[in-house]
Amino acid sequence: MRLLSLRQEVCIWSDKCAGHISRTQVHLxxxxxxxxxxxxxxxxxxxxxxxxxxxxSPMSPKAITSISALVRQAFMLLDRMDVCASPWPLFIVACNVKEDRDRIEIMRLFDEGSKERRIGNYDVVMGLVKAIWNRVDLNSDQAREGSARVSDWREFVDVRMGIPPFA
Known part of the structure; x- marks a missing residue:
């Protein structure tokens, strides 16, 4: 469980060709x-x-965080970012949202990210997210209990529609 207690340090080496780098954005x-x-x-x-x-648990209380608390933390980070240009972490957060308002926000973020990066990955990933949400919603009994989970998102990949960049 080392991942939970890691200390993160981000080193940024400026380069003449790199242009302006926002340290805040990199850290976020x-x-x-x-x-x-x-x-x-x-x-x-x-x-x-x-x-x-x-x-x-022997882990420190600060290190152990519930899934819902991690989702809230992710949304707080997203609120501070100019734009989310990273499909993988947004996809992971999307797979864990339960509320409609959060789903709407995820769709807005994917739309915003696709306009910023202008690549097709976002459409493919959003299609995958919607398929996962549909499956979770179909399992309504489990969803009401908060235990509906998709065990492997790869089962929802439709190669005819494209493969997400992180697959």
């Missing part, structure tokens, strides 16, 4: 990736996720 993006990595860990290996049934 790095933290967004870290939060998404923890969400991905919890989704891939549910035994790693904090549980109410496992009190008294």
């Amino acid at each position: 993006t790095a933290e967004f990736y870290r939060v998404a990595a923890i969400l991905y860990l919890y989704n891939t290996y549910p035994g790693a996720a904090p549980s109410l049934e496992r009190p008294g």
Whole structure:
């Protein structure tokens, strides 16, 4: 569980050709990736996720964060970013949202990102996210209990529609 207690340091080496680099944006993006990595860990290996049934974990309380708290943290980071130009962490967050208002915000962020980067990846990833949301919604009994999860997002990839860049 080293991922939960890692200390992140971002080094930025300016270059004459690089132009202006916003240190704040770089740090926000790095933290967004870290939060998404923890969400991905919890989704891939549910035994790693904090549980109410496992009190008294040896990990520090600060390090152990619930999925919903990580999603909230991701949205706070996104609110501080100029634009989200990273499809993978946004996809991971999208797979973990439950509320319609959060889904609407995710769709807005994907739309904004696709306009900024002008690449087709965002459309492919958004199609994948919608397929996952549909599956979760179809499992309405589990969704009401908050336990509806997609075990492997790759089962939703339609190669005719394109493959996400992180697949």
